Amino acid sequence: MRLYFSFFICFIFSLSTHAQIDTKQKSITIPAVKSKKDSLDSNLPLPSKPTNNSTSLNNINIPRNTTNLNMPKKEFSMLGGETFGNPGELYVDRINKGFDQLKLSEEELEMKNGSSTDQYFGDFKSKAKFINVVYRDHGFVDGDVIRVLINDDIIHPRVFLTGGFKGFKLDLQKGFNKIDFLALNQGESGPNTAEFKVVDDLGNLISSNRWNLATGVKATIIVIKE
Template sequence: MKHILFFILFFAVASVSAQTEFSTKFKSIPAPKFGAKPKKMPAPDMPSLDDPAAPNGEIPSIKTPNVYDNTKLTTKSQFQVGEEKSKFSMSTEKQFANPGDRYVDKMEKDLDKALKDAGLKEGRGPLVRKDIEFGDIYTSSAYFIIKCRDAGAIDGDLIKAVFNDNVVVERMLLKSEYQSFKITFNEGFNTFSLEALNVGTLGGNTGGFEITDAEGNHVLSDYWDNLDTGFKAKFVIVKQKELLKKANK
């Protein structure tokens, strides 16, 4: 046991001695010092303020240019507000306050044409201010059935039917479907008329009619167009024993 302790103590002393010797022999090498001298810049030559030949020592002020004062940089538009537009023009086009107004007339014409083609609007041409004669009708039948309807758009056309100066129908509002009534003849000549009581909201009074006899034979069908108020579609009916025929005008 004593021998073991001796060896431990020996190695400890030897280790401490070696470290002390190594630390005394090692010396750090200091970094070299390089002295950097600042570079001297020569002072600028400043003119003397007392020298009359020297320029004025005041620094000139910088003025920002105003582009709005230079009329050469901006050009006025000939259409700007406040400038009178040239009155000379080779164009016959109307001057409109709203540029879209120039298309209104064409759009209205196109719309009117489309409505007329679809049967939704009647023409507004000159009103017919005279009676329309539909000629003489010869028949051996005892009576006629008269059917009437609006031949155009339904716009409130009204008619009155008169037979031999007697009112047969006081007031008929023309519709899209036929409305019928009967007239019975006297021997010889008979007068019959359909009178326009008004003009419709879409044009003159326009109506169509269809006439059949007591035997159901078709006699005549036609129409009146754009009649003014008070004017008539007129017929002369001649009752005789001959076969039904329509006389030449």
């Protein structure tokens, strides 16, 4: 009985030893592998520290708006020290100053601005039965318009002056025959400019002259029939 028990213990011990040896042979060691997250995190560059004058958005430096700018107290101007609400006033002011410095004669001023007083071109005697009165714009054709009156009666209310002569025939009355040319405007360039001629029934020139009129001013000539 004792022999049988001893044999049983040895048998159990041999099985346990064989199982441990077999277990050691079959065990496999798996090395640890770093996760992708860890590898990505380790390879990412650290964001640079933003400076005082910029902010960072997705690793892009954006300059900050600076509010502490030293603005000039007065705007720089190449046109001098004058200041105007409207820049155009500067040029108008300088032009006016330039005109004030010019010394123009009365005739030169009349040519430039037009006469502001009625013009009288004289009276002429004639024995003709009729006369021809013609006129044209002697300057640039810019839309000058006149009105023609005979002895204060309107015979042509609106006449547009062109570059060529045009006019009318006038039967002379005994005595005074007053002819007025009234400037209704000054055209686009001003003043109202015209050249006129008065010719008798025989083709003789009675009078010829030019005017430079401001709006509302008249030029007058008188033909006296003998």
